Amino acid sequence: MSRVTLTALQVMVAVVSLVLWQLLTTVPVFGRVLLPPFFFSNPLDVAHQVYIWFSTGVIWKHLWVTLIEAVLAFFIGSIGGVLVGFWFARQPRTAAVFDPYVKMANALPRVVLAPIFTLWLGLGIWSKVALGVTLVFFIVFFNVYQGVKEVSPTVLANARMLGMNERQLMRHVYWPSALSWMFSSLHTSVGFAVVGAVVGEYLGAAAGLGYLIQQAEGIFDVAGVFAGMFVLAAFVIVIDSIVTVIEKRLLVWRPVAEARP
Amino acid sequence: MPEIARAQTDAPSAIALADVDVAFRLADGGVYTAVARASLDVADGEFVAIVGPTGCGKSTLLNIAAGLLAPAGGRVDIFGAPLPGINRQAGYLFQADALFPWKTSLENVAIGLETAGTPQAEARERAQAWLTRVGLGAFGDRYPHMLSGGQRKRVGLAQVLIRDPKILLMDEPFGPLDAQTRQIMGNLLLDLWSADRKAVLFVTHDLEEAIALSDRVVIMSAGPAARIIGDWKVPLPRPRDISEIKAEPEFQKLHRDIWQMLKAEVLKGYAQAEGV
Numbered sequence: 057m058s059r060v061t062l063t064a065l066q067v068m069v070a071v072v073s074l075v076l077w078q079l080l081t082t083v084p085v086f087g088r089v090l091l092p093p094f095f096f097s098n099p100l101d102v103a104h105q106v107y108i109w110f111s112t113g114v115i116w117k118h119l120w121v122t123l124i125e126a127v128l129a130f131f132i133g134s135i136g137g138v139l140v141g142f143w144f145a146r147q148p149r150t151a152a153v154f155d156p157y158v159k160m161a162n163a164l165p166r167v168v169l170a171p172i173f174t175l176w177l178g179l180g181i182w183s184k185v186a187l188g189v190t191l192v193f194f195i196v197f198f199n200v201y202q203g204v205k206e207v208s209p210t211v212l213a214n215a216r217m218l219g220m221n222e223r224q225l226m227r228h229v230y231w232p233s234a235l236s237w238m239f240s241s242l243h244t245s246v247g248f249a250v251v252g253a254v255v256g257e258y259l260g261a262a263a264g265l266g267y268l269i270q271q272a273e274g275i276f277d278v279a280g281v282f283a284g285m286f287v288l289a290a291f292v293i294v295i296d297s298i299v300t301v302i303e304k305r306l307l308v309w310r311p312v313a314e315a316r317p
Numbered sequence: 318m319p320e321i322a323r324a325q326t327d328a329p330s331a332i333a334l335a336d337v338d339v340a341f342r343l344a345d346g347g348v349y350t351a352v353a354r355a356s357l358d359v360a361d362g363e364f365v366a367i368v369g370p371t372g373c374g375k376s377t378l379l380n381i382a383a384g385l386l387a388p389a390g391g392r393v394d395i396f397g398a399p400l401p402g403i404n405r406q407a408g409y410l411f412q413a414d415a416l417f418p419w420k421t422s423l424e425n426v427a428i429g430l431e432t433a434g435t436p437q438a439e440a441r442e443r444a445q446a447w448l449t450r451v452g453l454g455a456f457g458d459r460y461p462h463m464l465s466g467g468q469r470k471r472v473g474l475a476q477v478l479i480r481d482p483k484i485l486l487m488d489e490p491f492g493p494l495d496a497q498t499r500q501i502m503g504n505l506l507l508d509l510w511s512a513d514r515k516a517v518l519f520v521t522h523d524l525e526e527a528i529a530l531s532d533r534v535v536i537m538s539a540g541p542a543a544r545i546i547g548d549w550k551v552p553l554p555r556p557r558d559i560s561e562i563k564a565e566p567e568f569q570k571l572h573r574d575i576w577q578m579l580k581a582e583v584l585k586g587y588a589q590a591e592g593v
Contacts, residue, residue: 213385214415216403218429218480228428232419309419311462 074099097279105283119291121264125181125253126295129188130246134238136189137196142234144197145204162194166252170259179262188252195245196238203237204230239306246299250292265291329397331484331516332359332382337391339377351377353542354391357535361396361483362514366527368579369537370586375520376412376488378537382518383409383486395484408482410473410490416461422448422472423457429480447475451505467498471505478509485510485517491526503530503559511556524579528571529559536579539586547578 057065080091081098093101109115144151169190173183207229215229238245257266265288272280339352351374359365367375380386381393384404393400395407416425427444431437448454451471461469470490477485491499503526510517521527527534528551536547551571553562562568 208413208415210411210413210415211417214409214411215417216385217383217407217409218432218476219403219405220432224432228417228420228432232417236419309421309460309462 094276095278097282101279102282102286105279106286109283109287115268115287118264118268119287121181122250122253122257122266122291125184125256125264126188126246126249128181128185129252130192130249132185133189133192133249134196134245137193138200138234138238140193141197141200142204142230145201145230145234151201158194158197161190166190167255167259170256173256174260179260184253184256184261184264184266187256188249191248191252192245195241195248199237199241200234203234206237207233236307236310239303242299242303243296246295247292250295254288328361329394330358331361331363331396332357332518333392333394333397334358334378334381335392335394337378337381337393338389339374339381339386340389350389350542351540352381353544355537355543355545356391357545359484359516359518361516363533364510364517364519364531365533365535366519366521366531367535367537368521368524368527368575369543370539370579370583371522373537373540373582373586374543375522375537379409379486379488379518379520382484383407385409404484404486406482407484407486408477408480410470410477410485410487412489412492414461414469416469416472416476418461421458421460422453422464425461425472426475426479429476433480443479444475447479448472450509451475467494467502470494470502474502474506474509481513483515485515487517487519489521490519492521499526500559506530507555507557507559524572524576525563526559528553528568528575529557529562534575536575536582539582539589546582547575549575 077091077096078099081089081093081096083089144154166187170183170187173186177183177186212225212229215225220228253264254266254269257264258270259266261267261270265284269281269284269288272278272284334355334357336354336356337352338350338354341349341351343349355378357365357367357378367378369375377386381388382395382400382404384393384400384402384407395404416422417428420428423441423444426447427437427440430440430443435443445454445457448457451474453468453471453475456464456468456472461472464472473490491502494502507530517531519527519530524534532551534547534549534551535545536549538544538546549571553565553567553571
């Protein structure tokens, strides 16, 4: 499929969905509107709401807050994950001791932590950052752990034979291997950083996209809820494409066919 | 025999394995003896090939000489001194891909010098020279996955030789390559080796390759408890061309003789594998 055809088809899906949505919420079929506007709003109202947000500039503050929260959550979670992942992978005994607790913590639905974080850290950005960190940390941690564990024994033996000491092995073998695993999960971890921020805001905040959606919902402003969702989706797509660019640069050495999902 | 004795008094062997045993602990608590009482001397500047049936412990013996594996019994001396750990005087060319996938060819070749403290600029310069020597001068910025199997082996060879090790250990290095590339790599190896005659221990399952390359061919028996059962001098003149030397009557006679012995071991190996 050529690039143009693909783009045309992709746009068509959007257009058809939007037209269907508009028709079903405004034009009565057999004397009855199939999607009541109160619950489903309609694309024009939603677009209008988005337009108002951007034209008045209200949205920028909320986007900025969500972005900051997600970025902080991503970096703090990643750094923690890398450090602990490395530590556990190089100290099997420590890893064995903590293993059940790591599994337990990872199995916990992170949403239940949100009220505690709000209690501890208040309604500001830090309770959302904390929620995002708990999500990002485990993804990065597991990948780094795996990356250090699964260094090819031949590459390791080769490094030893080339005269590397323990510190050099770390720098030239374990570290790049762990990073490659971490970067291959970059999309997931960045995505979860945003999820943590938005869910946190939704559950209690004074600003952010999640807060915007929650406010609209509170006054049954369905157009506002949908508008918030669309802005969020666009926000995620932009971030994701930035991640793709970064990933391509960092993993240039890796064969495309073997890239991990 | 007197010749060997003289060699020992003059200069210590590059590699001297004496009654080496290698044992692995099995998952069920038993012990598997891979190699039993193996003795082998490689003189400085000598090219020795080890040939044996698959799974006989040839690579194990190489890992012992490399210091990657500790023997369960016996002595390992490198240039007359016992080997305490990793063999710092040896370069090792592995069978599997051992290049760092996240480094370019140039970085891969330079790394052995950089970790030893050579300034980066100088290390890269020498690495570029080595890449040129192995015929990859224009491929310095490629990552390993962008190279063919033969090219990766060339980078591997440069990566090992740039450190100028006194001993070269090679574990079926050209095993995964196709027949033509193997010949080319064999000739390249002989070329590079003839420049400064390092001691080489070369493991292969290909008898023709072993005879064509080496000064001595050592035959190992089928495992478990593999031993060294044959030691043949290869009196073919150097410099050699691998494809041409195989046509020599002397080569063919030697091949026939050694193969008689090796064949019995290969069949034994098969019988054991099937008996399990």
